[in-house]
Amino acid sequence: MASEPTLSASNESISQTEPPPPVERFKYSDRVFLRSILGRADGGKGLAGQRVLVGGWVKSGVEKQKPGVPSSMSPGAAAHPVVKDVTCSEVLINRLPILRSIARILTGGGCNALSLWKPDGPAKPVTTVGYLRISDGSCAANLQVVVDSSLHPLSQILPTGTSILVEGVIAIPKAPGKYTVELEAEKVLYVGGVDADKYPLSKGLLSKAFLRAYPHLRPRTSMVASIARIRNSLSHSTHQFFQSNGFLNVQMPIITTTNLRNQNKMFEVSILSSKADDSLRLAAINDQEAKTLETIKAAIKEKSKRIEELKRSNSNKEALLTALQDLQKANELEHKHTSILTKSKKEDFSENFFGRQAYLSSSTQLHLESYACSLGCVYSFGPTFQVEDVQPSKSLAESWKVDVELAFAKLEDAMNCAEDFLRYLCHSIIEHCPHDIQFMYKRIDNKCIDRIKSMGSSPFARISYTDAVEILNKRFEEKVEWGKILSREHESILADEIYGRPVIIYDHPKDSKPFYLRVRDDFKTVSAFDIIAPKTGKLVQGGQKEERLDKLIERGRKLGLVQEDYDWYLDLRRHGTVQHSGFSAGLEEIVMFVTGLDDIRDAIPFPRNRGSADT
């Protein structure tokens, strides 16, 4: 019974006149992705008998005695050194897969070939078998690879993390177990070894915090690999959604001189050396200049005094002239040295690459508007940068954002688009990454599937900020003051408890949102909106932009912004302005919503935070 599946499968493939369709091969090497085998509806069963080349990393490996060897030899046999003294027929059988296949068919496939060929040998040569569970990153499932010790020294391929490229035949396991198919290795073509004592990921289940210390190795774990595939799928679905709806992807600049968040710190970019040496050198120059200037000033004072004396005595005109010329020269020298000192004391950005202070952009929205005000509907998808000193688990210095802008569109248009976008992501992630989502469900968050499905199926709740405050105040004694930004806790009460689904909160108090959002007729609120999701909180922020030049200038002035810093942005209102709306969504936050991860550093391949950019 145990060997039945193998038998019937190989019988099938022999008796059928039509050979099964060949396994899908990767186009750019002879390799077959494990997904092409294990990702099939039949788990790869229909591919039994096909010869494939697979490559991957060992998740775990065990050495066992070869099946069919008498049980007396079983316990501990795996640990014994393998007897190398094998007969010629054994070599033939082990090395020539075709012979082995024939032998298997002749014996009914159940027991191993050796027992047929050498039933009575006095000194039974024992080869052991390695059972490797390997992963190649193409799917959540692992493939069991069965490697005969005669093919390669098992000690070299068993350790976790070993890379292996192996050719073999897809087979139904002889003993029923967790695997639908396994690979019977015939050739080990490449091995990249691991020293188990030195490999940081040798141990079994590792904490997410431990793995964060090895961002370059952690995608070898099942969890981080699943997150990477989910992130890939969400990224691609993002493009698919916007492209299929007629949006154009435009790449916005990272380096910017437009700093409109003058109240917040930003990262500065320079090629000025930041070495203290340089500042010391500069300071020394300044010091010397200051001393020279003092000397010159003293000399001028002296010379002026002498001139006064000469004038009073009215004696020697020749001497007075010489003295005056002398003073003139001293004055010129003073002027020159004063300007040197002033210049070097000023922020000398002319020395900077970009001619002025440049920053890493914290949002591509402003630049994106210029393309929306030309091309209609656009989106950008790239990194943005924030200097934030909140908990590292909650924010990143470098994070990926989707920014979207629609011309000739009002607040509601942007809200509809953002809601559809999130729902599209939910539908597509369930469709494209079912096994990875299943993995997160089992290992991280057993509510993630419900959450994704719920977002994908029911419309989001929509309430104004003012209503949100009222609802919260009805529930709690400690009142929320109108005008204050809702806290993470308030948002959670609305999305997780009151509505139990995503909530769009719109029309926020003017001062709680960026200055470029459109002021509403009440002069107190702006056409902004946030989408708050259960568990994760804010996934989207957006709004209708202020298209009226005078209103925008007025708000900028009140905030103390320097108009010339964003005059190009005002141009969009000066020349052919349009009503336009948009939003911004954080990829990491969406990954967290989908996976149930609590720490944002696990939602991005290489997290950047205070004190943390080492790898």
Next chain:
Amino acid sequence: MASEPTLSASNESISQTEPPPPVERFKYSDRVFLRSILGRADGGKGLAGQRVLVGGWVKSGVEKQKPGVPSSMSPGAAAHPVVKDVTCSEVLINRLPILRSIARILTGGGCNALSLWKPDGPAKPVTTVGYLRISDGSCAANLQVVVDSSLHPLSQILPTGTSILVEGVIAIPKAPGKYTVELEAEKVLYVGGVDADKYPLSKGLLSKAFLRAYPHLRPRTSMVASIARIRNSLSHSTHQFFQSNGFLNVQMPIITTTNLRNQNKMFEVSILSSKADDSLRLAAINDQEAKTLETIKAAIKEKSKRIEELKRSNSNKEALLTALQDLQKANELEHKHTSILTKSKKEDFSENFFGRQAYLSSSTQLHLESYACSLGCVYSFGPTFQVEDVQPSKSLAESWKVDVELAFAKLEDAMNCAEDFLRYLCHSIIEHCPHDIQFMYKRIDNKCIDRIKSMGSSPFARISYTDAVEILNKRFEEKVEWGKILSREHESILADEIYGRPVIIYDHPKDSKPFYLRVRDDFKTVSAFDIIAPKTGKLVQGGQKEERLDKLIERGRKLGLVQEDYDWYLDLRRHGTVQHSGFSAGLEEIVMFVTGLDDIRDAIPFPRNRGSADT
């Protein structure tokens, strides 16, 4: 004859029992993209009679006398002020589109309705008509919108750059001309005005150099809009190609502390204030510390002398003890102040956000390898940064790159993948952007279509670097020295003249390529490759990476790299190393190849270069 098309079209739509399929509307506003009308195979003809809302920017506008007004009034009539004193029936006709349509049908559609209703009025009221050519960015074609002056003051909507949101009926133009269809405006819903004197893009054809000064407005020109759509299409096709071939998109970090190009400058990132004030303050502290230290040292010397004296005199033990304690305190003080000074004089990167010097990544390749050595086949697509001081037309400080990495893959696999990638882009750009490519063909480069088709159809030439040198040396007296990097001119001779198609040059001299490329058995060359395209030159650089730990360390050491700076990268070889290969392609270079643009600053929305990041 002139009015025939309108008539027959409207007759058709009336006589047919099946109404034509409604025009495709944009999902997130009531607007219809011009592409949905003009991008159809019939140029929109089949949509005649449908009411739509379109929004866009005026490319050009002219005011004309209304067709059908007696020719005696024609010359100059458009310039006359419109007579506002209109009769009730006129108002009805002008404001109620349905009445106008009925009138048109009744009169045979040829002449305007007014002539039927008011044939003999003594003071004929004249309305003029505005013909606007508008673009909404969704396609290369413009739509002619016909606006009756009674709908909106024409002077406000005619200037180039005006934004307009207008409702109207798609119609076949009464007079045959360049337009298949036009929009007969019925309501002007929104106008964003332009002061023609102040709008920089008011004049007709503007040079690319002029437009570069207005990166936020230039996408309103047909050329820059076409480039943006081509760039969008190439970006999306990039994702499509890799996703459909099983690659995972992983987002790699921009901020990095791994600086392996120690010979080149990199952009530094900091939140240390770069204000000269700060350096002065630091220098002042150092200065003061140095003075304090001098005083302390002098005191120590004095105290030591006194102790020697006390010892010699052997007189007062009490005094000696006090003196020794005093000296001890002075020594402690010296130690403290020395350490303060040393610390402040060192590069104090502990003050820096990331705890050490951080840079903008010039390549995501190294980080990408870590994901390839876990997940198999991966790509990243994002901005990279180079401090280069060559001509600004040839290189950018910030440019978009596709980086690709394949595990278990050799040089040839990466070459095949890169070639297929470029060919895929060529096929898809012709398919998805035919009108934009046609536009570039007419306006920029009349060889671009041939070049794209040729790349898409014939296999690339492949020669080793050594053969390339030999070929070039056969042709020229001035010999190319083996080992030198081929110049742009050499590459052009190979791709443009000798082969007339893209050329892959592989196996370059070791020292001409990055240290992480795999050393070949000759110890002189590495498994690198470049793809050189006609006209544009290098589109792709790639190679097989050095997977052998000892070889990699050796090469790094020879280049003087500090091992701890990239030790994490060596980990990929220490633990389960694999043969892996990859390549990098510049999006801007591909845009230039496809469009025929000569200046790289025109191939990216907001170019960043020395002295240029103002918008």
